[in-house]
Amino acid sequence: MLRDGHIHLENGPLSVDYAMRFVEAAINVNMQEIQILDHTHRFLEFAPMYERLKLASPKQREWLEKKKLEPLSTFDQLIHDMKQKNLPITVRWGLEVCYDPTQKAFIKNVLSQHNYDFVIGSIHSIDGKLYDMPFSKQILWDVEDVDHIYKRYYEIMEDMIASDLFTQIGHPDQLKLFHNEPMYDLTPTYHRIAKLAKEHDVYMENNTGIHYRYGHEDVGTNPLFLNILKQYGVKIMTASDAHVSEHVGQCIAQIS
Template identity: 50%
Template sequence: MIDGHMHLENGPLTKEYVYEFINEAKKKGLTTIQILDHTHRFVEFKPIYENLRTYEVQDLWLQGKTKFCNSVHEFIDLMKDIQREDHGIEVLYGLEVCYAPEYETFLRKTLAPLELDFVVGAIHSIDGILYDMNFSKELLWNVQDVNSIYQRYYELVMQLVRSALFTQLAHPDQLKLFNYYPTYDLQETYNELAKALVEHHVKAENNTGIHYRYHHEDIGDNKQLLQTFKTYGVSMITASDAHQPSHVGTDIDKIEKETMA
């Protein structure tokens, strides 16, 4: 069993903290884990968040003490040290990059010299507005048309996949987290996405985070999307999106079969 997405975010960049993730993974019977952090932990990536600062509540969020508090090299050096040790399971490391097309050139330049096992691309905002925060209803969902939000989100996801910057797509249908849905059928969108993922050799996550963190009824990605990925032969990876050691591997056993079949 694999957990392809977990964050050190809420703890220090120390071996002891990483061991907590590894020990939990072994307890849950995982054979491979992928450890990452959001690019908003690392000072090198500060410029790609400028477009969020237009809104005061987002600017305040970016001023939090866990933001831009380390160098990405501290993280990479730590994870290299971890990989030199034998843990009885495979431990890989990478980044979850907040992608926005206007920063693609910057990202290409910044990511190129970094030694990473994988690079996860994520859409967390729609043209400068975060869609998954407690303030997102007020800023986005109650203001803009839901169909337009969905259309724009998947346009951004397509650009992300086609950028060739990433090896993995984070939580493809996370937009459902507050149970807002479009009135149009997403099948055509899913087909295009599946084709692009295959063409660019990008793995799609089957991510359980929305289920246990936001209490959404789907345990992982929605069934229609999963079926489409299967039909097109998209390579998939199970992921918990754990933000603390105890969440490592959460519900992965429940989605493993549908992901790998």
């Protein structure tokens, strides 16, 4: 079965017409199941969670303040309307939460007021600094030790899995995107993550976004990590991280 478990509406309106473009694209590339979502940074209710990022860097403040925030009720209405349709494939709806371990209670509270089919926890920042932006070199990679960044990334991931707030963990080795490699062996870390993911029954993504968007040679999660996850019997979710409908299902057949 071909499944794309991570598709963003980020670049368009929260409308049925726009969402249907993604559903149609998925049907065209033979996906049988898709998960549509958006980042929490699109939504008003989550705005307080990003204060830390705004304080940490003027570039992050500028990036966040450019966004036009919408209430979750707009998204919930879209989900409601889409669920009235009789679609030929399974379409599930959720959020990608930008995880910050200091915001667990806040995240729990917001999520408790909504009802999503799935909730992805993803790490996009290391102690308040985004690692995947054009300016990340300047604010993070050039000022912090790479090993320290990796240690924090996986410590935060362990905390995120153990929080039981999420059903799925986003792009679990995305730190590799700019080819900044740690000096230490990640094998023991991968074992710890796999054990926890199994215990907490979360999906771990095999996400192809870094391959086709950043040109990284791995098509999805690196083979060592992926094999360890499979050894522990962890559930794997194939995902494209599409931000436009043309990318739905991208490289999914290769990793399925």
